[in-house]
Amino acid sequence: MWGKVALAAAVLTASGAVAQGLPDPLTDTPGDPTRGRAVVVDRQLGLCLLCHTGPFPEVPFHGDLAPDLTGVGTRLSPAEMRLRLVDSRAVNAESIMPPYHSLDGLTRVAALWEGKTILDAQQVEDVVAFLTTLTEEPE
């Protein structure tokens, strides 16, 4: 169902329209920033720091394939963050950022993960809530 929303946004993007975002939360329960942070630093769950750097001094090895998440809360709106998490291909078709809440076009998924999104809807909301708190200026 939410795949459809992401797709609609992608179509809008492709046709040159603006509003690159998903303004409506995916769940009724407001996102919890503490749980969201836990998802982001978790190597098996969020995987974010495999690619991103950010204000997470306790995590030893950050990747360097993606923008620093420091200050992302001032750069992007929750709607823009939500869309990037649900399916980053809606913003950049070539993106290496995995589609966290879309099964669109996936092939040869391992049996363990077949039919499952990387994050569930509430986890996406938790991560959005956490990213929103990252308002410090990058050094």
Next chain:
Amino acid sequence: MTKVCTTALVILMAGPAQSDDRRSGFEFMGPTTQSMQTDDMANPGMLAVLAGERLWNEPAGLSEQSCQTCHGDPEGEMRGVAARYPAFDEVAGTAVDISGRVNLCRTRHQRADPLPHENADLLALVTLIGLQSRGLPIQPDPDPRLTEWRARGEAYYETRVGQLNLSCAQCHDENAGGHLGGAPIPEAHPTGYPIYRLEWQAMGSLQRRLRGCFTGVRSEPWPYGSDGYIALEAYLMQRAAGMTMETPAVRP
């Protein structure tokens, strides 16, 4: 005119002997791991070579013949073979890698059972054969029947797979030199197989390495020995043509 000169200049400035900027996984490693590979006394792959030499001379199967009986010393006929594989086997009607080739000799010529993939004896024989190409440039077999295999391998290389939806090219072409977590992303050149991998604490084939990359993007790896691996191997060897073989390599 100007453009040609500029290009020539860039090539001149890029470095001494190297005519292109492809880099082996060796160059992405720390000095400790590098010297573990270059020092034969420290390289655990040389233990596999020793085991391979013993097996080379051991009669096997109903034929009671050894590899030595038909091929002589490995230093002779096996020179450059690993730098040329995968190759097309007429009788089997399919492309095979060195492991597949050794098993064909076991079943066809020695009348023995094939050795399972990643079996220590099979890896030892393949490492021994690989060593006979160390220092030689990769020279893919020109057999036209391999063209289709390489094309298929290239298609796999470019296709996004798994829950993380990534292709080999997205990591190994577009992001080579970057870091995935703490790990440098190499260019995926199959110059050193079989390798001793520190993470495995063991020798392993290129197929095992490729399975790791599939699992990493949460994609279902093909079963060992599948045509898909042979196709990918054939493409990767073509992509690395001219690069220097380093079997047995050490990798993190």
